[in-house]
Amino acid sequence: MPDKLTVVPLGGLGEIGKNMMALETPEDLILVDAGLMFPEEEMLGVDLVIPDVTYVEERLHKLRGILITHGHEDHTGALPYVLPKLALPNGRLPVVYCTRLTRGLIDVKLREHNLASQASVRVVQPGERVKLGRMTAEFVHITHSIPDSAALAIQTPVGLVFHTGDFKFDHTPIMGGPPDLSRIAELGRQGVVLLFSDSTYADTPGYTPSEQTISPALDQIMADAPGRVIVATFASLIARVQQVIDAAVKNNRRLFVTGRSMMDNVEMAIQQGYLNAPDNILASLDKMRKLPPERIAIVTTGAQGEPTSALVRMANRDHRHIEIQAGDTVVFSSSAIPGNEVLINRTIDNLYRLGANVLFSRIANVHVRGHAAQEELKLMIGLVKPKYFVPVHGEYRHLWMHSQLAQAMQIPREDVFILEDGDVLEIDKRGARVTGHTPADFVYVDGLAVGVDRIVLRDRKHLAGDGVIVAIVTMDKHTGKPIGRPDVVSRGFVEAEMSDGLMERARDVITQALSGAEHVADRSDFNTRVHDALARFLYDETRRRPMVLPVSVEV
């Protein structure tokens, strides 16, 4: 068999989150990351979106493992959903390889889904190599907004592939060492055939500042605030929690943790030695009453305005233990994920209404980005010096801008590939080319099950827009003629006051629609007549298009 590498992004291109990449040779297949994505506005009622692993399911005999670059949900969160689908021919689940903190975070998720005993998650040290059939993968230490992040150097039959994972070059991180620049440079000198690089902030000029730069701001806020300081951030931003702990210690405040995922992650991170908290700094919420406000700091979830999060409950006066009061200072140590702006702004407004002072990254230096900006992206390309370049992680404009950076660094235009999810890129000794496209659609998780498709979402959108009207007609099964007056029930259509007269006339419209036919035995004829007449009538009257559901009852 000729040496060949097939690359299939199953997520993470053209949209944010839901990262997954398949690397396939004639003998072996490995996956990089298994992320989930939170639904976009029009995915009504959907809880989560996960990658479509059909392509992998068709090749389970050669699946050698899943490599996870770091512990964020957009890289790990789909594991509980896809692992059961990816059982190997021997019945076992594929092995998940990752660094230690990442394993801790994955274990929390697997336990929630009762999968911890079946799954096999192996810790890999930075610098360590994992054999995956004829491929090997080395985890290379890199910096991001979560400790223990890794880039991957994957030896394949066509040469070395380097995948940055999510990264920024933070030379003074809060936790763990600086990125392993010398190893990356060494790999570059040895020759890298293909670079996948993080494009999330490819539209941002310059450098991303170090995480260190916000410590003085947090410190100052804790020193100056007249009352409690409540810091909201991502539950996975372990390093930020450390900064909050440090600022609290320095300013003689005790730290309280609230929000389920924040509590779980902090507990795990302390147990595993990632968080360094002096004795007696962390306290349980019931101890808060005994302390004066200026001795209290709180770290919480809810920085994205998530409706059920601890901070949003506080802002809505709905938190069981914490009531916002005048003198409180709330810090959003985060940036808005696009689409969440409205929820975040509403939360800020409500906190102000309750008398809190609110600080966020637009008006205070309380957050830095977690991803590389343009100069770092160029530095990565300069170190790795790949033959082929594929920008990953980001929406299309980010991939496009990242591809412009690569071309500015003398990678020929024909060696830069802007892929979209499902595109199949093949590399062999003759070169690299896109050879096709495989389904890599959104898979929607709603409630217990994966069981929402485009038709369900289309119907939800229709229902959301103008509501529903059900037309119930009783028919004589012998004559096929309506008996009595049709009934109608509507919801989400017009307000009660307007409804009565309209519904009476709608009943007449149905009667009339059926009066022409001698025998409406055919159900589809019945449906069409009632649907069309009613839809037309309601549109003429209201310029709205509710979903019309004709129901016939034969007696």
Next chain:
Amino acid sequence: MPDKLTVVPLGGLGEIGKNMMALETPEDLILVDAGLMFPEEEMLGVDLVIPDVTYVEERLHKLRGILITHGHEDHTGALPYVLPKLALPNGRLPVVYCTRLTRGLIDVKLREHNLASQASVRVVQPGERVKLGRMTAEFVHITHSIPDSAALAIQTPVGLVFHTGDFKFDHTPIMGGPPDLSRIAELGRQGVVLLFSDSTYADTPGYTPSEQTISPALDQIMADAPGRVIVATFASLIARVQQVIDAAVKNNRRLFVTGRSMMDNVEMAIQQGYLNAPDNILASLDKMRKLPPERIAIVTTGAQGEPTSALVRMANRDHRHIEIQAGDTVVFSSSAIPGNEVLINRTIDNLYRLGANVLFSRIANVHVRGHAAQEELKLMIGLVKPKYFVPVHGEYRHLWMHSQLAQAMQIPREDVFILEDGDVLEIDKRGARVTGHTPADFVYVDGLAVGVDRIVLRDRKHLAGDGVIVAIVTMDKHTGKPIGRPDVVSRGFVEAEMSDGLMERARDVITQALSGAEHVADRSDFNTRVHDALARFLYDETRRRPMVLPVSVEV
């Protein structure tokens, strides 16, 4: 009667858009602005939101007129909806007072709603005073992102009230003169009892740059672009259109206009002499084919990613005349209105996919804000020197920050009022105080009519989340017992594949729920039994909560 002024904001506080303010004395009532707001995400199916004018309807006998500060939709757009509700006791509609361009824009709207002949819109010159019962209003020239913007100096029985309207201090505007600082200062010297001031950008430090600053960028883009230059902006941003015309002229490009509202406004602005376009610069779209791309500039709607706008049609390859091609440069000369980020980003991505280069304010100097930043807000307070201060136009956090600026300028805390819509502020010689709250809720416009209330929206949200299931039971009207097997119809709930088995079992659940009762004559008992049993069953099976609609047919 003692001299008293009652201030009731009916819109424009605590949320963006939908501006309206009532100023009332014992004898007279005037309204300032009548804006609409575009619906927020959770206002499913709603087309527009307008102010609740119940308060004014109860006082029509003393309504003396509606003053409009400038021509933007969030200050004028509700006129076609509220004017008919505000007919005076003599049968006439209240007079609308505004500057000349504002009148032109209002007339376009009134004609659309066939109200042009009934309505009376009077042009007021800057400096001119209008008598409104015992009150008088002077229009004071100010700068904003639309020409002919006015602030209002309203003489009331308790003293002079100054309302800034939307403003920034642009000393070198593209059109019209600079703001009338000397008149504002003179009013301040005479003594202003109450200042209403624009808070939209109260969170932004420094000064807002002049509109002039973007001309060089537009000029450079037109000079450098290898092909067509397509500039998307707000249809009401007349001055920006002038800048695009000027840049096109300078670079020997002809200008094409697309998008219904852009075409209407450009035509009106040329007729009224606001836009200055050399002969032969504007061309109709059918002439475009005859010109080489580098001779073409296009100005279009769609800068907010509005789904049916011209630019979004281009991005979706759905525009009748303009097909995006490699070499095109698309400029978003705009900023994102919060909540529109996702739509805008999707449009940008699609334009990149089609091969266009895309420029927007984050990466090029192609837009400036239309509202005053903190230093200008302080300047306004410094000129007007009011006794009482009420921040207007903005969400709660903006009002809060603006109130902090006022306090920093030595207005005592007790003389600064952060109001919310419906709050009633009374001023008399004893002082100023909030005395109550009147309903000033959202009024939803959907389709032809105002006829959507909170219940309808709540139902739409429920339907949107998990769909609907209709349970149809035929009952014997004599025995009150079900006849045959119940039927179920669902939409937007689960995908067809999963649905069949589930629906069969749901039918059994309904039968069982009704089997206990001997005679289910009571409709509410029937509804409760079917609803609760089905809702519980479906939640247990799917963890979803579709809307359950029980329907009984008695035969």
